[in-house]
Amino acid sequence: MMRGYRLPFGLLFLAVLAAMLLASRLALRSGDDASQHTRTIATFDAIARAETDLDRDVLLVAASELPNYDPFVTHGRALEAALDGVEGQVLALGAADSAAAWRQYSVLMARKLSLADRIKRTAAFANNEEAYLPAALDAYAAHGDPVITRALRRVLVLALTVKLPDDLMARLERGLPAATGGGEAAALAQHTRMLAGQRLRLRDAVDAYFQVPSHARMAMARTLYMNAYAARQDSRRRLLKGLILAAGGLLPLLAGLLLLLLRAERQNRHALERLRKLGTAVEQSPIAIMITDADGAIEYVNPQFETITGYAFAEARGKNPRLLKSGRTDPAQFRALWATIRSGMTWQGELINRRKDGTELIEQAVISPIADASGRITHYVGMKQDVTQLRRQEDLLSSVHVDLEQLLFATCHDLQEPARQIATMAQLLEHAVPEGLPEEARFALQAILTESAQLRIFVAGLSEFARAGHSRHAFTDVDLNTLLTALVRDLAGDEEYISLAALPVVPGDPAQLFILFDTLLSNALKFRSPERPLAIAVGACREGDLWRFDIEDNGIGIEARYLPTLIRPFSRLHPRTRYPGSGLGLITALRIARQHNGTLSIRSVPGQGTTVQVWLQGR
Template identity: 35%
Template sequence: MSPSTAHQFTANILIVDDQDAKRMALAAALEPLGHNVVLASSGREALRLLLQDEYAVILLDVRMPDMDGFETASFIRSRQQTELTPIIFVTAHDRAEADMLGGYSLGAVDFIFSPVRAEVLRAKASVFVELHLKTLTVQSHERRLRELEAREAQEIQERLRHEREQERRQAQQEMRKLSSALEQTADPVFITSRDGTIEYVNPAFETVTGYSRAEALGQRPNLLNSGTHASTLFQDMWETLLRGEAYRSEVVNRRKNRTLYYEEKTVTPIKDERGVITHFVSTGKDVTERKRIEAELLALNTLLEERVQQRTAELEEVNAELEAFAYSISHDLRTPLRHIASFADLLQRDTEQLLPVKAAKHLGIIQDSARRMDWLINDLLEFARTGRQDLNFHPVPLENLVQEVIRHLQAEDGGSSVQWNVHSLPVLYGDLPALRQVLTNLLSNAMKYSRDRVQPRIEIWGTTGVDEQIIHVRDNGVGFDMAYSHKLFGVFQRLHSPAAFEGSGIGLANVKRIVLRHGGRVWAESHENQGATFSFALPQRHALIQVVDTS
């Protein structure tokens, strides 16, 4: 601690002497110290002054009438406030030894002998003054520190109080939210004590159960027991809850009016800060309407299954009839047709060069019509078989299959001059014979409708769509008017005259039926005299649902 810090205080110095001259001399000697010098003419006056103020040092004359210095010192030391105040006794040289012995026994810190030397007095007094000032400074710092600590403690206390107040308000707000949520929720909620006594129910509980709050409070949850559940259900519930776990179940409850209702119930144990279960909260959801709808759906599904079985039986009967019809076409209709064709051929050979030109023309029309009728019957039977045959799905490398179909078509056409352009093709998942028929129909159609071109060109390529593989077949043939594209894939639908292009109009219908049974789709795009592009897409997956074409 620096002197400048200590000297910010002024010390009191008490001079006690019954002789005015000696008091004034001592005061004059101490005046240069710049502190407050207080004079007392007797020991009693000194004691009175000590009761009023605090002193850095006391200069006490040993020899005084009435109450000498030793008696005064004894009283000074007897008081707790002054027991440590430094006392310098002033005595004569001739009594130094006796006075010093008594003075030190009374706690004297030093002695000054008369006549007093001013510089010695100042030196001795200044030591105790300086010590006193430092003590005052330390005490001041301690008081300041205590004040700061008290202020800081008060601020902390105030902040904590404010935080607690905020937390209390937030807790109250959360409680209001929770209370409002419980009161306004559409689902029934009730809270019980640990022994199962109902302590709270929300308005939804009253609405669903029919029991008022007054009727429910103090009761137990078996108030709602429908009697339809085994006792083991409630035993399992309590065992689960007492383990501290939530219990969930669907139960049947009974309302106040004795009607039953279904409820999805969740019961949750509530624990205190020690982890001890104190309450249970039950939340439910009335699912009676949903159960009614489920029962109706179950009954409807049962009815639909019966109808499906009935419809399946009817379809099997119709299929049997169709098979009988196909058999009739194959045998009963083809027999007279063969007779017509055979006898027409015999008639032509027998009357060659004998019939008039007009009659020979009519005979030729009969022969052509018989052959065309035979083609139609064959194609119709093939179309019927396409819808009935089972499909066996396997990976089919399409590029190999396309090359196989091209070689077959070229052999039948006697080495056609078609320019084939086959790009990289994917592996499809489908029935090999059925896909062979699709490609045969599409490629033969492309050859047929482009054969009048100087250089027929047919291009085959594949693309990848969203979850599907797409195959395209493009030719540079006569094309067709897109206004009639909806007729392309119908049975016996043709966009060109039979005289211009042969065919029965069943090939593309077969293509559509096969592709649909693979779960795919088929379409075509064209402009007249600018060729046509036929496309079909099959799903990219390894488990396909066979789609039966009922058109």
């Protein structure tokens, strides 16, 4: 028993050793980081200092207080040198955000330096003019035009002291001499204009320089770095602490492990006990059970599975259930099966498989996925019942049914001929017998005529009923427009009391559908009201997968209490003599509708009309 613990003990010991090593390495790394951090902060300070120096240089230049521009060069180089390394330093401590901020800062500083260049040259020029112009003006005033002198002075003072709106400046400049007023005045005017222009540019450049948000960006870059460094130190400290704790907790942990292992052992025993019970249930289940992993490889099958498929557990293990495939199950069904269970749901259905001996195995199967705690599917469980025998019996039943129908159909067919013969012969007889026939004989003859006609109708109805029970034809697309137009022409000729809406194309048996609509329209014709002209409307509308057809008439109608009886075989509401028929019309129509995955219902108001609604499967 103790041998089982040797490995975890060894592992734990190694883990503690590793933790101690890692801790010492971390401590060293932390020291490296700290010195790197100090260097980085020094770089930040150097950058800040260089920028402050540059800012001061710019202010001094703007105030004409910088004797020469050498400090710019020095400070610019200091900035460049410090900026050169900052990104790498910051990245070395994992502060990518800060590196990006420093990159943006560099862009801003490039802008500031370029503005500083402009400030330097504009200021240099303006300083010259400011030194020269007042003296030059004084010299001109001594002998020149006083009006021009005044204009020049005014522009000069305004240009030097206040920032004038552009239009005012333009108006003042118009007062200056252009080319007229002598060479000296014109030159002075040009100098004044140049000065005013350069002063304006200088102010704009200084404004723009101090509007560059480089300080804010630097503060941000610093903060981002500080945060990143603090987080790094924090996590490292935590890690270090954790490692030391882990290393320090060697003995209690080892003891704890021992206890845990003992308890786990005990729990395992309980779990095994429970599993054994479940296992027994599974083993003895009358339902075949198959468990596969997520990839479909068989992990377990129970004895019932072995019995119905003929494959032993050892043979099936590791194989794919494809093993059982017969090729007779529709591939689409397999696709649906996998789609269902992969999405975590249970699939139920029938599969046609093959046993080991090659015989067919029809299974009623329930297949479910098993997910682990995270929702990932780890296994599939299939529970199957062998329904091969059941299906065979059903087939047998169905073939008996077909035989019966065929018998019925044959019978009808055979009966039709004698019935027709009787009717024909009775008519012949009626014409052939002399006038002086006794009254009873005449009555009997008349009865034969009537009953034989009824017999023909009845046999015809029976034959249609037999046909409606089982579709002999594969469904094809039936254009009901064509079908009903022909039918209406047959029934009504040129009279236009039947109106047809636009009708769809539905899948079906054309012969059966003909019988269906023939029956319904004939009924409407038959049960017309003597009080008003007949009107029949056939409409169609889509209802989900189905088409609903309304055959609406304004005939005599049916009383509500009779409605349920209408679709029983041989039910008649009216005496045969008044409305001849087989009594099989509606039940045949219903059977046909059902054959087409639909149904039929009747609504009626006595004395006003009847609406028959037929649903047929759509495309």
